[in-house]
Amino acid sequence: xxxxxxxxxxxxxxxxxxxxxxxxxxVQVYSRTKANAIELAExxxxxxxxxFADIHVNADLYIVSVxxxxxxxxxxxxxxxxxxxxxxxxxxxxxxxxASSDNYGVFYPLQTFSKQRTQSFESxxxxxxxxxxRTMKALKELANSxxxxxxxxxxxxxxxxxxxxxFACNFVNHLYTLSEQLLKEHKLSxxxxxxxxxxxxxxxxxxxxxxxxxxxxxxxxxxxxxxxxQMLENEPVLKSIYTLLSESIxxxxxxxx
Amino acid sequence: xxxxxxxxxxxxxxxxxxxxxxxxxxVQVYSRTKANAIELAExxxxxxxxxFADIHVNADLYIVSVxxxxxxxxxxxxxxxxxxxxxxxxxxxxxxxxASSDNYGVFYPLQTFSKQRTQSFESxxxxxxxxxxRTMKALKELANSxxxxxxxxxxxxxxxxxxxxxFACNFVNHLYTLSEQLLKEHKLSxxxxxxxxxxxxxxxxxxxxxxxxxxxxxxxxxxxxxxxxQMLENEPVLKSIYTLLSESIxxxxxxxx
Numbered sequence: 342x343x344x345x346x347x348x349x350x351x352x353x354x355x356x357x358x359x360x361x362x363x364x365x366x367x368v369q370v371y372s373r374t375k376a377n378a379i380e381l382a383e384x385x386x387x388x389x390x391x392x393f394a395d396i397h398v399n400a401d402l403y404i405v406s407v408x409x410x411x412x413x414x415x416x417x418x419x420x421x422x423x424x425x426x427x428x429x430x431x432x433x434x435x436x437x438x439x440a441s442s443d444n445y446g447v448f449y450p451l452q453t454f455s456k457q458r459t460q461s462f463e464s465x466x467x468x469x470x471x472x473x474x475r476t477m478k479a480l481k482e483l484a485n486s487x488x489x490x491x492x493x494x495x496x497x498x499x500x501x502x503x504x505x506x507x508f509a510c511n512f513v514n515h516l517y518t519l520s521e522q523l524l525k526e527h528k529l530s531x532x533x534x535x536x537x538x539x540x541x542x543x544x545x546x547x548x549x550x551x552x553x554x555x556x557x558x559x560x561x562x563x564x565x566x567x568x569x570x571q572m573l574e575n576e577p578v579l580k581s582i583y584t585l586l587s588e589s590i591x592x593x594x595x596x597x598x
Numbered sequence: 599x600x601x602x603x604x605x606x607x608x609x610x611x612x613x614x615x616x617x618x619x620x621x622x623x624x625v626q627v628y629s630r631t632k633a634n635a636i637e638l639a640e641x642x643x644x645x646x647x648x649x650f651a652d653i654h655v656n657a658d659l660y661i662v663s664v665x666x667x668x669x670x671x672x673x674x675x676x677x678x679x680x681x682x683x684x685x686x687x688x689x690x691x692x693x694x695x696x697a698s699s700d701n702y703g704v705f706y707p708l709q710t711f712s713k714q715r716t717q718s719f720e721s722x723x724x725x726x727x728x729x730x731x732r733t734m735k736a737l738k739e740l741a742n743s744x745x746x747x748x749x750x751x752x753x754x755x756x757x758x759x760x761x762x763x764x765f766a767c768n769f770v771n772h773l774y775t776l777s778e779q780l781l782k783e784h785k786l787s788x789x790x791x792x793x794x795x796x797x798x799x800x801x802x803x804x805x806x807x808x809x810x811x812x813x814x815x816x817x818x819x820x821x822x823x824x825x826x827x828q829m830l831e832n833e834p835v836l837k838s839i840y841t842l843l844s845e846s847i848x849x850x851x852x853x854x855x
Contacts, residue, residue, distance in 0.1 A: 351812065408817060409814070409821070410819055410822075432822045451794060452793060452797060453794060453797055453801065453812050455801060455805055455812070457804070457805055458801060458804070460797065466789075466793065498784065501781070501829070502781075502786065503826075505780050506791060507814065507815075507826065507840070508839075509773060509774060509777040510794050510795070510798045510812070510813065511811070511813030511814075511815060511847070512839070512843045513770050513773050513774075513795075513798050513799075514807055514811050515847050515850070516765050516769055516770050517770075518808050518811065518850065519846070520762045520807075523758065523762050524758070524759075524762055529758060529759065529762075533708055533723050533759055533762075534763060535803070536708070536721050536722055536723065537710060537763055537766055537767050538766055538799050539799050539800070539803075541710055541767045541770050541799070542770075542796050544710065544712060544715060544771075545774055545795065546796075547714070550771055550774035550775040550777075551775050551778070552712075553771055553774075554768070555608065555710050556710075556764055556768030557764065559768065562666055562667055564666070564667055565689045569689070569764065572757065572761055578846050579765075582769070582846065583765075585838055585839060586769045586772055590768070590772050593775065
């Protein structure tokens with residue numbers, strides 16, 4: 342497929358690489374900031390553009406991968422009727438793309454992306470939605486060329502998946518950040534807990550997270566929880582998070598008995 | 599070393615296996631519940647006992663691996679003066695073991711354990727503390743026989759490590775549990791987010807978690823966060839967690855600018 346990428350952030354970058362590796366041609370890369378367009382375009386042998394007027398109609402597919410709150414505005418800024426336009430967002434309805442083309446859809450890879458990390462797309466769930474069957478067929482072919490984990494997902498389900506991803510990824514990563522800060526304050530290396538972080542994630546490959554739970558709140562060990570809260574006396578945010586999540590754990594296991 | 603294990607929970611079980619594999623002899627396994635003592639003892643070729651009076655003094659080391667709130671009571675229930683007694687807890691002072699022996703210490707493996715999972719101890723940080731140099735020397739030799747990641751850590755540091763582990767492991771796993779519940783309520787498979795969970799943890803092997811952060815709160819995308827909160831209208835606990843953690847993320851990145 343001949344593909345134009347609109348955007349140059351994490352998702353746009355990782356997706357452009359994966360599609361290129363999958364044998365597709367990246368025709369153009371658009372970014373509001375010329376330097377960003379050039380940086381990505383050069384890496385995938387595409388032309389860089391930073392004006393909507395310069396987006397050619399010679400691609401088969403246009404992937405709008407920009408911040409959620411500017412997707413609609415972006416779709417209003419170019420028109421490629423007859424071609425397919427998709428966005429890659431979890432929580433944005435696909436209908437905002439109508440302005441660009443009658444054939445539109447969603448190509449949502451359920452994963453966290455950083456430019457610094459090259460990821461194989463093979464096992465990444467790609468959730469598809471399309472305005473019509475012909476568009477869905479084309480998107481499926483494309484998705485199957487880079488992943489073995491492709492499903493049709495409606496807008497409502499996609500929103501739930503995105504919300505869940507916030508809990509399972511964004512909040513989890515923030516807990517890593519808070520952990521690092523806590524260790525740093527006490528001049529302890531983050532390396533101490535790296536094996537723990539990996540094992541916590543690996544564990545749920547074969548144990549249900551409900552069963553995998555360990556720690557003072559799981560045991561309802563009030564004494565240890567109290568001593569932890571005392572250590573957080575001067576850290577109001579950490580203290581609130583500790584209290585709220587511990588209560589949630591205690592209630593999860595008590596209400597089951 | 600000849601080792602007696604007091605306890606039959608997750609840590610006691612995984613540690614007994616690792617020590618056995620490391621070439622040590624497990625002499626006895628004590629558990630209050632005879633069946634539990636037998637179950638573990640049989641697997642490591644040890645004798646099972648369920649009375650403190652039956653604990654022999656013929657081992658070199660006694661590992662007290664019971665719930666935090668019964669460690670002190672357990673130490674008061676047997677005496678093996680001249681031998682080494684350790685516990686494996688993050689937040690309990692080692693002095694509670696004085697009642698069992700003059701040579702005591704802490705053997706704290708910084709990891710989450712489940713009986714269902716066999717783990718190599720090789721990269722697990724083992725944090726040691728001891729009443730005297732001779733005891734420390736013996737504990738180091740033992741720890742080095744099963745891990746390449748052995749350090750001396752004082753009580754204060756150990757408490758910080760344990761508190762951090764609650765954030766980086768226990769709370770993280772609970773977020774997995776909440777994610778699974780959320781998906782289940784909407785009849786979506788947990789498999790959708792398994793690759794995301796693994797990648798979120800793997801990512802921080804080469805990216806600092808502060809930089810690895812993604813998601814609506816990182817972008818301060820108020821519209822998406824609002825729509826997520828609306829989806830959680832009938833889930834007060836999830837809503838509170840969403841609000842608190844999103845605020846913490848927003849503040850983390852705004853205060854840096």
